[in-house]
Amino acid sequence: MSPTVLDIADLSSGYGEAIVLRNVSLSIRPGEIFALLGKNGMGKSTLLKTVLGFLPAKRGRIKLFGEDVTALPTHLIARKAIAYTPQEQTLFQDLTVEDNLRLGLRDDRGFAEGLARVSEYFPIVGKRLSQKAGTLSGGEQKMLIVSRALLGSPRLMMIDEISEGLQPSMIQRLTEILLAERKRTGTAIFVVEQNVPFAFSMADRYAVLKIGEIADDGVAGDELAAARVQDQLRV
Amino acid sequence: MTALVLDIVTTAAILFAVASGLLIILGVLKIVNFAHGGFLTIGGYSGLVVTQLGLNAWLAYPAAVVAGIVMGAVVERFVIRPLYDRPLDAILATWGLGIIIGQLITIVFGREIQFVQTPITGATSVFGETYSLYRLFLILAAAAVAGGIAALLNATRLGLEARAVIMNEPLARGLGINSGHVRFVTFCIGAGLASLAGALITPLSSVDPNMGVPWLVNAFMLVLVSSVSLASLAIAALTLGGAQVLVSTFISPVIGGLTIVVLAALLLRIRPAGFGHG
Ligand SMILES: Nc1ncnc2c1ncn2[C@@H]1O[C@H](COP(=O)(O)OP(=O)(O)OP(=O)(O)O)[C@@H](O)[C@H]1O
Ligand SMILES: [Mg+2]
Numbered sequence A: 001m002s003p004t005v006l007d008i009a010d011l012s013s014g015y016g017e018a019i020v021l022r023n024v025s026l027s028i029r030p031g032e033i034f035a036l037l038g039k040n041g042m043g044k045s046t047l048l049k050t051v052l053g054f055l056p057a058k059r060g061r062i063k064l065f066g067e068d069v070t071a072l073p074t075h076l077i078a079r080k081a082i083a084y085t086p087q088e089q090t091l092f093q094d095l096t097v098e099d100n101l102r103l104g105l106r107d108d109r110g111f112a113e114g115l116a117r118v119s120e121y122f123p124i125v126g127k128r129l130s131q132k133a134g135t136l137s138g139g140e141q142k143m144l145i146v147s148r149a150l151l152g153s154p155r156l157m158m159i160d161e162i163s164e165g166l167q168p169s170m171i172q173r174l175t176e177i178l179l180a181e182r183k184r185t186g187t188a189i190f191v192v193e194q195n196v197p198f199a200f201s202m203a204d205r206y207a208v209l210k211i212g213e214i215a216d217d218g219v220a221g222d223e224l225a226a227a228r229v230q231d232q233l234r235v
Numbered sequence B: 001m002t003a004l005v006l007d008i009v010t011t012a013a014i015l016f017a018v019a020s021g022l023l024i025i026l027g028v029l030k031i032v033n034f035a036h037g038g039f040l041t042i043g044g045y046s047g048l049v050v051t052q053l054g055l056n057a058w059l060a061y062p063a064a065v066v067a068g069i070v071m072g073a074v075v076e077r078f079v080i081r082p083l084y085d086r087p088l089d090a091i092l093a094t095w096g097l098g099i100i101i102g103q104l105i106t107i108v109f110g111r112e113i114q115f116v117q118t119p120i121t122g123a124t125s126v127f128g129e130t131y132s133l134y135r136l137f138l139i140l141a142a143a144a145v146a147g148g149i150a151a152l153l154n155a156t157r158l159g160l161e162a163r164a165v166i167m168n169e170p171l172a173r174g175l176g177i178n179s180g181h182v183r184f185v186t187f188c189i190g191a192g193l194a195s196l197a198g199a200l201i202t203p204l205s206s207v208d209p210n211m212g213v214p215w216l217v218n219a220f221m222l223v224l225v226s227s228v229s230l231a232s233l234a235i236a237a238l239t240l241g242g243a244q245v246l247v248s249t250f251i252s253p254v255i256g257g258l259t260i261v262v263l264a265a266l267l268l269r270i271r272p273a274g275f276g277h278g
Helices: A044-051 A074-078 A098-104 A112-123 A124-125 A138-151 A170-185 A196-202 A223-233 B002-029 B036-052 B059-084 B087-109 B133-156 B157-166 B169-174 B181-203 B212-224 B231-249 B260-272
Strands: A005-017 A016-026 A033-037 A057-063 A084-085 A157-158 A188-193 A207-208 A213-219 B122-126 B127-130
Touching: A005 A044, A016 A033, A016 A044, A016 A057, A016 A213, A033 A044, A033 A196, A033 A223, A044 A057, A044 A157, A044 A188, A074 A084, A084 A124, A084 A138, A098 A112, A098 A138, A098 B157, A112 A124, A112 A138, A138 A157, A138 A170, A157 B133, A170 A196, A188 A196, A196 A213, A196 A223, A196 B122, A207 A223, A213 A223, B002 B036, B002 B127, B002 B133, B002 B181, B002 B212, B002 B231, B036 B059, B036 B087, B036 B181, B036 B212, B059 B087, B059 B181, B087 B212, B122 B133, B122 B231, B133 B157, B133 B181, B133 B231, B157 B169, B157 B181, B169 B181, B181 B212, B212 B231, B212 B260, B231 B260
Parallel strands: A033 A188, A033 A207, A084 A157, A157 A188
Antiparallel strands: A005 A016, A005 A057, A207 A213, B122 B127
């Protein structure tokens, strides 16, 4: 039995004195796609930032692949076969597409092979290697972000609201790519989303975050769950 | 005329060599290293030690680089790193450190002005005017420094990681880059460059415990108008350094010494991005 990919127990965290997350527990198993949903400001991004060690846990414990990483510095957490895609400032705007991609790997070995692979998903990425990332269109930047995350064949992807501002066909394409990649490598995927149909088209399980606490969770399979979550995201 | 142009180019080369270390430290660590003048002085005295031991004058340069890197490593580890979350305190600490380095050098070497041997002596004829060979060599040296930094930044993995840290440190860390290590290496290289610059300029003048101060002031102003870009720094060194040469030659050397500070301050009023893109 392989250990859980991510195991969060009783986690509280926030900014300075302010507590944003309260007693959050959740776990993600190998190969599982887990969707975390919630309205604006509920603490979704805060949870990912705490897992990555950008914010210290005030209480509780975080395990990655069975190892306690609660007090580890960010770069060591990030090196554990994780691809983290923050919600904002996700690319180095003034670096080229190629340099942004290279930074998705710890060294330049395997770059050519990885590039060939992600270029099949997103041909444009392979064609614009010398363009500055900041000059790509919004949608192209998202393709670059996902390509960089896929480049190192991670065991866990953590993706913060990638669907924001994407056209429906692109969201559809992204779903297919993430599912294909899971099939290929068996990676687990932790998606933070407000787009319920997108999240539920991939997710095995879900949780809803409400003012820093998990208000609902379950199996993502049925229509009823999707409708209920959609309701919870309404004002 | 030829001599004047060469004076401008060599002065710019020297200024560039002196300021480059300050620039890369500001870029990666986001602090102004006021100990830069101290590191430069260490380089000058490395040259003096080489002279006093009667060694080959060329050894001054590797000796200065090694001394600067070692000092930089110690300072980063024990002064800068503990103050990582308090950048203002770190800047103050580098200021104090600069003073301490000056004092230590006074204790060891005395207060008096001393002279360092030159690896290249004599003059050559350039377009009919005789010009110091050593000053011409400084153009090569500055070009080598610029080329070395550019190659390190653009052609190595460490350079890529340093550029990533310069642009967005949290994102870099989230991708597994040990930004603490990048900061350490950058500080060591910056200190080594400062010290190398000190060794390069001493044959032109002399060494004394406070030799770094005027260089620090000029380098600081040049870096302020360069928005962390080596190309902008080269332009700033050429224009402001050129103005300094012109003022020193045609008005007075005393006012010439203030030219860079005054012009840089004016430039920043008119255009806060200085020679950078804004
Ligand atoms: N750097 C910060 N300093 C102080 N408070 C913050 C900081 N970042 C976020 N917060 C606060 O923490 C709470 C949760 O923010 P968070 O970004 O985790 O929300 P979110 O669920 O990701 O929302 P969204 O869907 O809008 O991205 C909000 O009240 C926000 O104002
Ligand atoms: Mg968010």
